[in-house]
Amino acid sequence: xxxxxxxxxxxxxxxxxxxxxxxxxxxxxxxxxxxxxxxxxxxxxxxxxxxxxxxxxxxxxxxxxxxxxxxxxxxxxxxxxxxxxxxxxxxxxxxxxxxxxxxxxxxxxxxxxxxxxxxxxxxxxxxxxxxxxxxxxxxxxxxxxxxxxxxxxxxxxxxxxxxxxxxxxxxxxxxxxxxxxxxxxxxxxxxxxxxxxxxxxxxxxxxxxxxxxxxxxxxxxxxxxxxxxxxxxxxxxxxxxxxxxxxxxxxxxxxxxx
Amino acid sequence: xxxxxxxxxxxxxxxxxxxxxxxxxxxxxxxxxxxxxxxxxxxxxxxxxxxxxxxxxxxxxxxxxxxxxxxxxxxxxxxxxxxxxxxxxxxxxxxxxxxxxxxxxxxxxxxxxxxxxxxxxxxxxxxxxxxxxxxxxxxxxxxxxxxxxxxxxxxxxxxxxxxxxxxxxxxxxxxxxxxxxxxxxxxxxxxxxxxxxxxxxxxxxxxxxxxxxxxxxxxxxxxxxxxxxxxxxxxxxxxxxxxxxxxxxxxxxxxxxxxxxxxxxxxxxxxxxxxxxxxxxxxxxxxxxxxxxxxxxxx
Amino acid sequence: xxxxxxxxxxxxxxxxxxxxxxxxxxxxxxxxxxxxxxxxxxxxxxxxxxxxxxxxxxxxxxxxxxxxxxxxxxxxxxxxxxxxxxxxxxxxxxxxxxxxxxxxxxxxxxxxxxxxxxxxxxxxxxxxxxxxxxxxxxxxxxxxxxxxxxxxxxxxxxxxxxxxxxxxxxxxxxxxxxxxxxxxxxxxxxxxxxxxxxxxxxxxxxxxxxxxxxxxxxxxxxxxxxxxxxxxxxxxxxxxxxxxxxxxxxxxxxxxxxxxxxxxxxxxxxxxxxxxxxxxxxxxxxxxxxxxxxxxxxxxxxx
Numbered sequence: 001x002x003x004x005x006x007x008x009x010x011x012x013x014x015x016x017x018x019x020x021x022x023x024x025x026x027x028x029x030x031x032x033x034x035x036x037x038x039x040x041x042x043x044x045x046x047x048x049x050x051x052x053x054x055x056x057x058x059x060x061x062x063x064x065x066x067x068x069x070x071x072x073x074x075x076x077x078x079x080x081x082x083x084x085x086x087x088x089x090x091x092x093x094x095x096x097x098x099x100x101x102x103x104x105x106x107x108x109x110x111x112x113x114x115x116x117x118x119x120x121x122x123x124x125x126x127x128x129x130x131x132x133x134x135x136x137x138x139x140x141x142x143x144x145x146x147x148x149x150x151x152x153x154x155x156x157x158x159x160x161x162x163x164x165x166x167x168x169x170x171x172x173x174x175x176x177x178x179x180x181x182x183x184x185x186x187x188x189x190x191x192x193x194x195x196x197x198x199x200x201x202x203x204x205x206x207x208x209x210x211x212x213x214x215x216x217x218x219x220x221x222x223x224x225x226x227x228x229x230x231x232x233x234x235x236x237x238x239x240x241x242x243x244x245x246x247x248x249x250x251x252x253x254x255x256x257x258x
Numbered sequence: 259x260x261x262x263x264x265x266x267x268x269x270x271x272x273x274x275x276x277x278x279x280x281x282x283x284x285x286x287x288x289x290x291x292x293x294x295x296x297x298x299x300x301x302x303x304x305x306x307x308x309x310x311x312x313x314x315x316x317x318x319x320x321x322x323x324x325x326x327x328x329x330x331x332x333x334x335x336x337x338x339x340x341x342x343x344x345x346x347x348x349x350x351x352x353x354x355x356x357x358x359x360x361x362x363x364x365x366x367x368x369x370x371x372x373x374x375x376x377x378x379x380x381x382x383x384x385x386x387x388x389x390x391x392x393x394x395x396x397x398x399x400x401x402x403x404x405x406x407x408x409x410x411x412x413x414x415x416x417x418x419x420x421x422x423x424x425x426x427x428x429x430x431x432x433x434x435x436x437x438x439x440x441x442x443x444x445x446x447x448x449x450x451x452x453x454x455x456x457x458x459x460x461x462x463x464x465x466x467x468x469x470x471x472x473x474x475x476x477x478x479x480x481x482x483x484x485x486x487x488x489x490x491x492x493x494x495x496x497x498x499x500x501x502x503x504x505x506x507x508x509x510x511x512x513x514x515x516x517x518x519x520x521x522x523x524x525x526x527x528x529x530x531x532x533x534x535x536x537x538x539x540x541x542x543x544x545x546x547x548x549x550x551x552x553x554x555x556x557x
Numbered sequence: 558x559x560x561x562x563x564x565x566x567x568x569x570x571x572x573x574x575x576x577x578x579x580x581x582x583x584x585x586x587x588x589x590x591x592x593x594x595x596x597x598x599x600x601x602x603x604x605x606x607x608x609x610x611x612x613x614x615x616x617x618x619x620x621x622x623x624x625x626x627x628x629x630x631x632x633x634x635x636x637x638x639x640x641x642x643x644x645x646x647x648x649x650x651x652x653x654x655x656x657x658x659x660x661x662x663x664x665x666x667x668x669x670x671x672x673x674x675x676x677x678x679x680x681x682x683x684x685x686x687x688x689x690x691x692x693x694x695x696x697x698x699x700x701x702x703x704x705x706x707x708x709x710x711x712x713x714x715x716x717x718x719x720x721x722x723x724x725x726x727x728x729x730x731x732x733x734x735x736x737x738x739x740x741x742x743x744x745x746x747x748x749x750x751x752x753x754x755x756x757x758x759x760x761x762x763x764x765x766x767x768x769x770x771x772x773x774x775x776x777x778x779x780x781x782x783x784x785x786x787x788x789x790x791x792x793x794x795x796x797x798x799x800x801x802x803x804x805x806x807x808x809x810x811x812x813x814x815x816x817x818x819x820x821x822x823x824x825x826x827x828x829x830x831x832x833x834x835x836x837x838x839x840x841x842x843x844x845x846x847x848x849x850x851x852x853x854x855x856x857x858x859x860x
Contacts, residue, residue, distance in 0.1 A: 004668075008660040016651045016652065027267070034274050047406035050327050051406070051407055084647055084648065086615065087708055089615060090640075091636060092634070092637040092664075093633060094633055120271075123275055142387070184376075188370075189374060190343075204380075208384075210388070213387070214387045216387075216388050217389050219331065223330070223389060234383070257610075
């Protein structure tokens with residue numbers, strides 16, 4: 001692993017994204033959020049703090065996931081398609097270094113987009129006189145770790161599948177895992193020990209993205225902040241799962257003829 | 259030129275926020291209490307249809323969110339048939355019977371409790387990051403906090419009858435002296451939008467019947483309720499063949515309430531008439547039968 | 558001392574989309590010594606690019622060995638010593654040449670103000686110093702090729718592997734590039750490049766390696782090859798027997814003949830015979846051999 005390689009790779013991803021005006025899309029989305037909130041405020045619906053926060057975390061979760069998937073899914077296939085991969089692989093770095101560097105770039109782009117959206121949403125929420133508290137900071141932090149998992153998952157899928165297929169599957173996993181987990185927990189009461197073992201294996205393989213979403217709790221005023229050990233667990237799980245995903249991607253990418 | 263573009267965007271954003279924060283000052287001017295003209299059902303224009311679909315979908319979503327907010331974000335689901343077969347129970351586990359609501363025995367939280375969760379630490383973490391409470395600690399937030407949501411719902415879709423009637427119930431739930439008057443006031447706005455609604459008429463009548471503001475003349479509340487019940491009965495009878503199941507149920511309730519009103523006002527002839535009429539329409543109904551028996555006896 | 562490039566019994570296979578196995582390189586062996594400029598020639602599909610890709614580690618060989626200065630080809634250690642120019646490469650359209658080269662330089666392990674100075678010097682040397690801060694997407698094909706050449710020269714690599722190096726360059730650019738590469742050779746670099754431009758090969762290379770259909774055909778020292786390809790013509794009057802010297806005689810007039818010889822010595826002997834037979838030498842011409850003809854004939858013979 002060559003740590004000095006990650007910064008230039010990540011910087012190139014960020015610069016490309018900035019100049020391609022990807023972040024403008026984010027700014028426009030944020031602007032629309034403010035506009036909608038402003039419109040709602042304009043018609044005088046006081047007392048909608050919980051609804052406004054609920055809407056905000058839903059929109060943030062949706063858009064940040066879309067940005068994470070679309071940014072990560074195209075990085076490696078685009079490098080191959082545009083033949084920009086050759087001069088990169090001609091450098092004294094391993095393909096694993098390349099994957100990490102590219103992932104870091106995708107994560108930085110996603111994080112910046114997410115934080116811009118958070119900032120604009122926070123402005124929009126002031127229309128509803130929302131008070132910000134510790135759990136909201138925890139929400140932002142946990143979500144950022146969750147986005148790393150989604151980026152790693154999407155990038156790995158893009159090594160095995162076409163960009164469109166990988167984006168579709170990444171969306172299914174990112175948005176569908178909570179539902180699949182619900183299905184498993186609902187039916188788990190009626191299966192035996194072996195069934196539970198199979199369920200636990202399936203559940204372990206799925207990216208537990210719902211664990212990184214504290215939004216459902218943050219929108220209500222009466223919930224206490226999440227314990228620190230949970231935040232520590234999320235960081236550890238996020239890192240382990242992301243590295244496992246990268247490893248799975250590397251298994252194919254290291255021998256892939258380009 | 260490029261800098262100018264940036265400033266236009268930034269300026270527009272700032273403008274939108276400023277407008278939003280100052281919105282209340284304009285509210286009375288631009289936001290009439292309810293819309294006078296709703297979307298016409300016969301308007302088949304594509305845009306109108308699309309707008310209609312958006313309105314109904316959005317207001318239905320808000321209705322579901324309102325239920326979630328009352329539970330502090332704790333998502334619930336009914337027990338599956340399989341779970342019931344395996345002896346799983348819902349709210350019957352609640353320690354405090356006073357907090358147990360009707361039907362909760364068949365409801366569990368979407369996130370399972372620790373003892374029913376096979377996921378180990380993943381489950382433990384989810385119970386701490388999501389809005390999770392064990393059913394044993396099941397309690398509700400004050401539903402009045404959802405009133406703005408109902409206001410939004412009825413603004414988006416003024417034909418959303420359940421939203422009007424539920425909001426009326428919530429206002430009444432506070433059980434204050436002025437609650438009935440406030441609920442009636444709100445429901446009358448709904449009636450303006452839906453003058454043929456049996457449900458709203460019946461709900462207004464119910465709000466009057468629950469009025470406890472006039473202790474000197476307790477019969478007053480039944481007198482106030484009666485015109486609404488009679489109007490609802492008239493609409494129901496005029497549209498008997500086209501009533502939906504919900505409206506038919508409301509009509510049945512309407513007859514029961516009419517019986518209560520006539521009984522409280524000691525108008526036994528009227529009581530007998532409506533009880534008979536109700537029984538003719540709805541067959542075996544214990545309440546109406548009792549009302550008929552009482553009317554016959556009192557005569 | 559290890560050779561700059563060593564390839565032994567290399568086999569490379571590809572799988573087509575239909576699942577068929579195609580042999581791209583078959584039992585290829587050659588060496589490139591340090592300080593040489595070697596041209597790697599062959600028609601389209603000969604296996605040149607596949608061989609270069611194995612040397613860079615982009616493709617794995619089925620068997621055989623390839624090494625760079627003794628290090629197994631394709632490893633980061635071997636790539637430390639290589640500057641590589643791909644046949645067709647695009648450079649990030651939304652980065653400038655300066656940013657592009659900074660990224661490649663940093664990946665090479667270079668950093669700081671020295672890197673920036675080297676980049677600006679290289680861009681100046683390649684004639685695109687003025688475009689250092691323009692986006693790559695706004696540059697012409699030739700300018701992008703110069704960006705590519707600049708990235709391959711970054712960090713003064715000991716070995717330059719260049720695939721179709723002059724592609725997209727105008728005649729002036731080609732000449733400048735030739736001078737630059739010659740200069741690098743004088744500074745101790747080894748150059749190994751593939752090209753279809755035989756004139757470039759002629760002007761630049763010390764040696765050529767010829768491939769066809771994945772197989773090694775032959776290798777030649779360019780100076781010797783030129784000698785081999787050179788022909789001589791003698792125009793003379795009065796019929797004289799040149800038997801034993803050439804069979805290639807063309808009657809150009811009633812009393813005017815043109816004889817062609819493969820060597821200078823044969824022609825000098827023929828001049829003696831013409832003069833001895835009372836003939837008159839009207840013209841003597843030395844003709845440069847055509848590398849193109851050699852290429853075509855050799856490839857056809859190998860097919």
